Each structure stands twice: as C-alpha cells, then as structure tokens.
Amino acid sequence: MIPLRLARRNLFRHRLRTLLTLGSVATAVFLITVLRPLVSTLDAGVRQAASNRLIVQSAVSLFVSLPRSYQEKIRAVDGVEEVLKFNWFGGYYQDPKNFFGQFGVDAENLLATYPEIELLSGSEEEFIANRRGCLIGDGLVRRYGWQVGDAVPIIGALYPRLDGEPWDFQVAGIYHSATSNVDNGTLFFHYEYVQEAQDAGAAGGPEGVGVFTLRLAPGADEMAVMADVDGLFENGPQRVQTNREAEFQAQFVSMVGNVPFFVNSIGGGVFLAILLAVLNTMLLAGREQTRDAGVLKALGFTAREVAGMLLTQGLFLGLVGGAMGVGLALVAEPALLSVLGNMFPGYGITLMAASFGLSLALLVGVVSGLAPAYLVSRTSCVESLRAEI
Amino acid sequence: MTEAAVRLEGVSKTYHRGGESLRVLAGLDLEVASGEFLALMGPSGSGKSTLLNLVGGLDRIDAGRIAVAGQELSGLTESALARWRSRSVGFVFQGFNLIPVLSALENVELPLVLAPLSRKQRREHAEYALELVGLADRASHRPAQLSGGQEQRVAIARAIVSDPAVLLADEPTGDLDRASAESVMELMERLNRELEKTILVVTHDGRAAEHAGRVLHLDKGVMETVTETIKS
Numbered sequence: 037m038i039p040l041r042l043a044r045r046n047l048f049r050h051r052l053r054t055l056l057t058l059g060s061v062a063t064a065v066f067l068i069t070v071l072r073p074l075v076s077t078l079d080a081g082v083r084q085a086a087s088n089r090l091i092v093q094s095a096v097s098l099f100v101s102l103p104r105s106y107q108e109k110i111r112a113v114d115g116v117e118e119v120l121k122f123n124w125f126g127g128y129y130q131d132p133k134n135f136f137g138q139f140g141v142d143a144e145n146l147l148a149t150y151p152e153i154e155l156l157s158g159s160e161e162e163f164i165a166n167r168r169g170c171l172i173g174d175g176l177v178r179r180y181g182w183q184v185g186d187a188v189p190i191i192g193a194l195y196p197r198l199d200g201e202p203w204d205f206q207v208a209g210i211y212h213s214a215t216s217n218v219d220n221g222t223l224f225f226h227y228e229y230v231q232e233a234q235d236a237g238a239a240g241g242p243e244g245v246g247v248f249t250l251r252l253a254p255g256a257d258e259m260a261v262m263a264d265v266d267g268l269f270e271n272g273p274q275r276v277q278t279n280r281e282a283e284f285q286a287q288f289v290s291m292v293g294n295v296p297f298f299v300n301s302i303g304g305g306v307f308l309a310i311l312l313a314v315l316n317t318m319l320l321a322g323r324e325q326t327r328d329a330g331v332l333k334a335l336g337f338t339a340r341e342v343a344g345m346l347l348t349q350g351l352f353l354g355l356v357g358g359a360m361g362v363g364l365a366l367v368a369e370p371a372l373l374s375v376l377g378n379m380f381p382g383y384g385i386t387l388m389a390a391s392f393g394l395s396l397a398l399l400v401g402v403v404s405g406l407a408p409a410y411l412v413s414r415t416s417c418v419e420s421l422r423a424e425i
Numbered sequence: 426m427t428e429a430a431v432r433l434e435g436v437s438k439t440y441h442r443g444g445e446s447l448r449v450l451a452g453l454d455l456e457v458a459s460g461e462f463l464a465l466m467g468p469s470g471s472g473k474s475t476l477l478n479l480v481g482g483l484d485r486i487d488a489g490r491i492a493v494a495g496q497e498l499s500g501l502t503e504s505a506l507a508r509w510r511s512r513s514v515g516f517v518f519q520g521f522n523l524i525p526v527l528s529a530l531e532n533v534e535l536p537l538v539l540a541p542l543s544r545k546q547r548r549e550h551a552e553y554a555l556e557l558v559g560l561a562d563r564a565s566h567r568p569a570q571l572s573g574g575q576e577q578r579v580a581i582a583r584a585i586v587s588d589p590a591v592l593l594a595d596e597p598t599g600d601l602d603r604a605s606a607e608s609v610m611e612l613m614e615r616l617n618r619e620l621e622k623t624i625l626v627v628t629h630d631g632r633a634a635e636h637a638g639r640v641l642h643l644d645k646g647v648m649e650t651v652t653e654t655i656k657s
Contacts, residue, residue, distance in 0.1 A: 039538055045526035331522045334483060335536045335583075336511020338504045417483045421522065 043348040046325055054353070057317045061357025061397055062364060064310035068303045069365040069385060069393035070372060075296045076388065077216070077380045089149065090250040090258070091122075091284040092265055095275035098287065101244030102274055104231075110248055113264045115256030120145045120249040121227045126194035127203065129180065136176060137219060138190060140227035143169070149251045153218055158184040158209025167229050169208035175221035182207055188223070195230050195241030203230070217285060250278075307396055314357075314404040318350050322408025329412045330420025343409035350405020351398070358397025362390045429492075430591055430623035431457035431480055436489035438475055449475045452489070455641075459590070462617040462624045464637030471643040473627040474595055480625060481514050481593045482506045494590040511539040515584030517613075519596035521576040523568040523583075530555060530564035533582045540587060554582040558612060574605030581612060585622065592616065594626045598633045610636040 047054055092110060094100035104121070111119045125138035143164045147153055156174060163169045172182060182188060189202035197203060205225055213220055233239035252261060262278040269276045279287075329342045369385045376383045412420070433455040439448045449472040457463050465473050478484040479491060482498050491498050494513040501509060515536075523532045534551035542550065555561050558578040568576055577597060584592055594613065598606035614636045616622045626637060634640050 039535075041531070042524065042527065042535075049526055327522065328524050331518075331524065332535075333507060334481070334510065334516045334522075336507050336509075336539050338507045340504070418478050421483075421518065 040348065043345050043352070046321065046328070046345070047349045047352055049321075049324070053317060053320075057314055057353055058357045058360060060310055060313050061353060061400065062360035064306045065358045065361025065393040065397050066364045066368075067306050067361075068396060069362055069389050070368070071299045071303055072389035072392055073383055073386050074376070074380055075299050076386060077383045078295055087280070088252045088254075089281045090252065090262060090265075090278050091281055092248040092250060092276050092278045093246070093284070095266075095277040098247070100274070101242045101246055102248065102276060103244055106269065106274075106276070107245070107248060109268055110250065110265055113261060113268065115253050115258075115261040115264075116250050117253040117256075118145055118149055118251040120149045120251070121245045122249050123227055123230075123246040124194070125190070125192065125225075125230070127190040127192045129188070129190055132193070134180075136179075137222040139222065139224055140230055141224050143224075143226045146171070146224055149249055150213075150218055152213050152215045153211045154213070156210045156212050158207065160209065163208035166206060166208055167226050167232075168204055168206045170205040170223050170225040171209045171211050172207055172223050173218075173220035174210055174212045175219070176223065177210055179221065184208065184210060190223070192230075192239070192241065195234075195239055197233065197239050199238070217281065247284075249281075307400075311400050311403060314350070314353055314400050315407055317353070318346065318404040318408050319411075321349060322346055322412055325408075326412060326415065326420050326423040329415070330417050330423065333417040333420065339413040343413040346409040346412060347402070347405035350403075350409075351401040353404065354397045354399070354401020355394075358394045358401075361397065362393055365390070365393070428459055429456045430459040430461070430494060431455065431625065432490075432492045433476075433480075434490045436479065436491055437487045438472070438479060438484070439487055450479075457623060457625060459623055460617070460621045462614065462636070462638045463626070464634035464640045465625065465627045465643065466629065466631070466634055466640060467643035469629075473643055476643070477593050477595050477625065477627050480591070481516060482510050508539070511536055511587060513589050513591060515587070515589040515592045517577070517580050517584050517592065517594035517597045519599040521568070521573070521580045521600070523576055523579055525568050528565050528567055529560060529571065529579045529582075532568070532579055533586050536583060536587045550586055551582075554586040555579070557585070557616075558582045572605070573601050574608055577601060577605070577609050578612065581609070581616070585616060585620070590623060592622045592624045594624065594628075596628055596630075597626060598628065598630050603632075606630065606633060 092102070092106070094102055107119050107121060110116060120142050121140065123140040125140055127138055128135050147155070147160050153171075155171070158171070163171055170188065172188070176182060184207050186207045188205040188207060190205060191202045195203075205223065211220075227245070230239060230241070234241060234243065250261070250265070252258060258280070265278045266276055325346065329345075332342050332345070333339065365385050373383060433453055436450055436453040436455075437448070438450040439446050453476070455476075465476065467473050475484065479486055480493055482493070482501070486499060496509055496513065498506065498509070523529075524535065527535070530548075530551050533554050534547050537547040537550055540547070552561065552564065555564055558581050560575060560578050560582065563571060563575060563579075568579070571579065592613070597609055597613070601609060610633045613624055613626070617624050617638075624637075626633070628634050
C-alpha cells in the first residue's frame with residue numbers, strides 16, 4: 037500500500053550511496069556468474085562421460101606412453117568391442133598462444149567409438165582416406181575460420197619435425213559434439229601420420245600411445261574387462277590402469293587443483309561480503325527512515341506496510357544490482373572466452389550461472405531489506421516519532 | 426455542545442523503563458465535545474503528550490476506557506487501529522514531520538493512499554487541502570524549501586485531507602516564531618470554526634492556547650489538579 041514512489045525516493049535520498057551499493061552488488065554477481073561456469077565446465081566432462089567406454093593408461097602416470105603393441109592384446113580381451121589409440125600431440129598454430137587440443141587417433145574407429153561426434157560438413161570417408169586429413173570442432177572454425185579443404189599447419193612442440201617445418205594437416209570434416217566430454221575446440225588426426233614420420237626418422241617425440249579407449253561390447257561386464265586388461269600387463273613391460281571414462285575425466289579436474297573448492301570459497305566470500313555491505317546500507321537507510329516510519333504509522337499505515345517500504349528498497353538493490361552484474365558478465369563473455377576458453381573448453385556464461393547469481397542477489401536484497409524492516413516494524417509509533425536522526 | 430468526540434474514563438498509563446515504573450496518568454476522566462477546540466497545558470512530564478498519543482491511538486492505555494470518534498479503541502488490533510487512525514484522526518506534530526523526499530502536495534496526498542479514491546481524486550483532494558491552508562502555490566516544493574510556518578501548514582493540510590473527525594496537535598507552535606505560530610493557530614481556529622473539526626492541542630504556549638475554546642491544565646503527571654478555563 038505504501039506508494040512505490042516513496043520507496044524509490046527514499047532509495048535515492050543518498051544517490052551516491054545507492055549507486056555505490058548497486059555497483060558492489062553488480063561486481064559480486066558478475067564474479068559469481070563468471071566463476072560459477074568454471075566448476076560446471078570441469079564437471080560436465082565427468083557427468084557426460086559415456087558408460088560404455090573405458091580408458092587404459094599407464095599405471096605410473098598419464099604422461100608415460102604405452103607400447104603400440106598393447107592395442108591388439110587389449111582388443112583380444114573378452115567384452116572389448118574396439119580399441120582406439122588416443123595420443124596427445126601438444127602442438128600449436130603459428131604461435132604458442134594459439135593453443136588447443138590435438139589428438140592422434142585411429143581415424144577409422146573414431147566416430148564409431150565416439151557417436152556423440154556429429155559431422156557438420158566434410159565426410160568420414162575423406163578423413164579416413166587422407167593420411168594428412170583431420171577433423172576439427174566447430175569451436176576452431178569460429179576461432180580461426182578454417183573450412184573443409186583448408187591446410188592447417190601445426191607446429192609440433194612435443195613431436196617436432198626434424199626439418200623444422202610444421203605438420204601439414206588438411207581439414208576433412210567439421211564436427212560438433214553435443215556433450216562436454218568431447219571438446220568442440222579439438223583437432224583429431226591420423227595417429228599413423230606422425231608415427232610413420234617417427235619410424236622414418238623424420239620426427240622426434242615420445243614413442244607409443246598416450247591412452248587407449250576401449251568400447252565395450254553390449255552386455256559386457258565392465259569390472260571384469262577392467263580387471264582382465266590390467267591383469268594382461270601385470271608383469272610389464274608397462275603396467276596399465278583401466279578406468280571408466282568418467283573417472284579418467286575426473287583426473288583432469290583434480291590435475292588443475294581443487295577448482296570447485298576455490299571457486300566456491302571465493303564465491304562464498306564475495307557473497308558474504310556483499311551481504312554485509314548491503315545490510316549495512318539498508319540498516320543505515322532504516323535508521324534514517326525511522327521517523328518517516330513513525331509518521332506513516334500515525335497516518336494509518338500498518339507496521340507491515342511500513343516494513344514493506346524498506347523491504348522494497350532492499351529488493352531493488354538486490355535485483356537491479358544483480359541484473360547489472362549478469363549483464364556485465366554477458367557483455368564480458370567474449371573477452372572471458374578468449375582468456376579462459378583454452379584452459380576450460382566449453383566455458384561460457386550459462387543460464388544456470390546467471391540464475392544462480394541473480395538468486396543470490398535476490399537473497400541479499402531480501403535479507404538486507406528484512407533486517408531494517410523488522411526493526412522498524414518492532415519500533416512503536418511513538419518511539420519512531422521521537423527518534424533522533 | 427453535542428455528543429462527545431473524545432471520552433476517557435478512568436484511563437491509566439504507566440511506563441516501565443529499566444526496572445522502574447513511571448505512572449503518567451492515573452484514573453483520568455475527560456470528555457471533549459464534538460466540534461470543540463480544547464487546549465491542554467501543563468509542565469513537561471505532566472502527561473499531556475501521552476494523553477494525546479492515547480487519544481490518537483498511537484499508544485495503549487493500561488486501564489480504563491477510551492472512545493474517540495465513536496470508536497472504543499482498547500479492543501482494536503494494531504492493524505485495525507492503524508486503519509481507524511487513517512479515517513478518524515489527523516496529527517500535527519511539533520517538528521512538522523513531513524516526509525523530506527516528497528513534495529508538499531505528495532505529503533498531503535499520502536494519507537489518501539489508504540482511502541478508496543482514484544489517483545486523480547487523491548490529487549484533487551490534496552490540492553484542495555493545500556488551498557485551504559493557503560499554500561496552493563507551494564505544492565511542488567519539498568519540505569526543505571519551505572519555511573517552518575509553511576511546513577506546519579502543509580502538516581495541517583495533511584492532517585485534514587482525509588476529513589477526520591478529530592485533529593490532534595502536539596506543540597504545533599513549538600518550533601515556530603511568534604508570527605508563524607499565530608498564523609498556524611489562527612488557521613486551526615478557522616478549521617474548528619468553519620469545518621467544525623474537533624481539535625485537541627497540547628501546548629506550553631499560553632498565547633497559542635488562547636485560540637482554544639477551553640483550556641485544561643495537567644500537573645505532575647496525574648489528573649488530580651485539573652483546571653478549566655472557558656474562553657470568553
């Protein structure tokens with residue numbers, strides 16, 4: 037019943053203070069909205085991992101390669117439908133800052149093993165037929181503008197060509213993966229292209245295969261396959277560790293540190309700080325409006341209506357500040373993508389993160405509005421009218 | 426005189442602070458006729474303002490009965506009491522108590538927000554009330570842009586805009602110079618005379634009290650020494 041006009045005017049009674057408070061809410065919501073997707077980006081790969089794929093890696097370390105000969109032995113294990121070489125290349129395009137993932141794979145088995153990879157243009161046949169052929173994600177198309185048929189020179193930092201030239205890949209297809217376990221900013225090429233150069237003494241780099249991806253046969257006993265594969269190489273030459281794809285993805289999350297903990301800690305700290313700041317502002321506002329509250333009660337407004345005036349002001353600070361923060365995050369998204377996109381593939385401001393930021397801002401508004409509203413509603417009309425402001 | 430606009434029977438009020446009790450009113454009886462202009466005088470702490478607050482439903486009695494504008498107040502809930510105030514009484518305070526962020530017109534319009542009126546009707550009523558107190562040309566001014574006398578006139582316009590039966594004023598001239606005080610009291614006298622408002626004024630100012638039809642004196646916080654002065 038209290039005119040909104042009165043709540044609005046009171047809010048801007050101290051224009052600078054209100055603007056600064058809005059700015060601090062906006063900054064906090066911006067940070068939370070920007071940081072939150074980091075966690076979900078990392079988690080997405082784990083959550084969306086396929087249940088019919090296992091990853092075989094060295095039991096010593098992910099950075100120790102496995103002998104190529106393991107592929108046939110693993111393929112012979114009961115319950116294994118297919119085995120795919122998957123080898124980290126670690127190159128870059130023109131300049132080290134143009135970094136993205138490149139993997140040497142068995143071209144003929146890639147799409148069958150990863151059905152979530154959908155070709156948008158080009159064809160699997162061209163990819164398989166051309167030893168220099170590669171598949172690139174549509175993220176790379178957006179980043180570099182490459183199209184099917186383009187030559188993509190990649191400098192092999194881990195696998196240098198001895199003639200000093202870059203590796204010469206040719207785009208045979210452009211893909212998009214709907215799930216986050218396959219990054220859309222990756223280049224897949226023929227494992228044999230590099231291996232043959234190594235065998236011919238034309239390229240350096242570690243021998244072997246980084247990991248093998250197993251595709252389980254329908255109805256296969258996952259635990260038994262894992263035990264059998266690990267048991268195959270119990271006595272060497274290189275012991276292996278077989279994991280579900282989700283567990284394998286989780287390793288990467290832990291490798292970059294406990295990001296969720298840090299992000300949540302920072303977010304929690306920011307939230308608490310902003311809650312206290314806005315609460316302080318609203319308690320000051322409540323104190324300044326104590327006599328007004330007494331006048332309003334004397335004029336016939338109920339304690340609840342008077343409390344509503346302060347709650348409205350708190351809600352305004354929360355919601356407008358929150359909307360500003362989310363808006364800022366959306367505006368900054370392209371710049372953030374260029375900074376974080378490499379480290380956090382698939383990073384972007386999600387609807388969930390924006391909703392989360394806005395919800396927190398709303399919570400800040402409600403709590404900071406309720407506190408002075410409660411105090412004012414509890415103060416008698418006579419005491420309010422006597423208040424020294 | 427006609428029927429009583431204000432009737433107090435055996436009203437008591439005691440304040441409790443820090444373990445101490447201060448009895449302000451004890452068994453007070455008072456009757457103010459409808460259309461009467463009554464001034465209540467007495468030293469500080471005599472209970473004048475407390476009495477005014479009780480009559481206006483801003484505070485609760487401890488014992489006795491109190492009826493204002495035909496409504497027994499002690500049985501009302503807080504919210505019912507608030508709505509009753511909006512219809513039945515208007516307040517004028519010593520410090521004016523206008524809302525600083527609203528214009529004179531918006532201040533006067535404020536009580537009408539609770540009335541079943543359209544925005545246009547509210548505006549018209551508020552303009553009329555401002556005209557009655559001679560401040561139609563100050564409608565858009567904020568309180569800080571008005572003199573003390575003008576602020577008090579706006580406060581009076583706010584008090585009468587919803588056409589309450591009873592007008593309660595607590596030291597309305599306390600913060601004003603002599604000329605402004607005289608002007609404000611003349612205005613109240615006119616409202617009593619022309620609009621037949623029942624007015625109860627608490628004041629220290631003997632000259633202000635001279636405008637009332639009847640003057641009561643309270644002393645030492647109890648109603649044991651009540652005197653009456655009938656204006657000639």
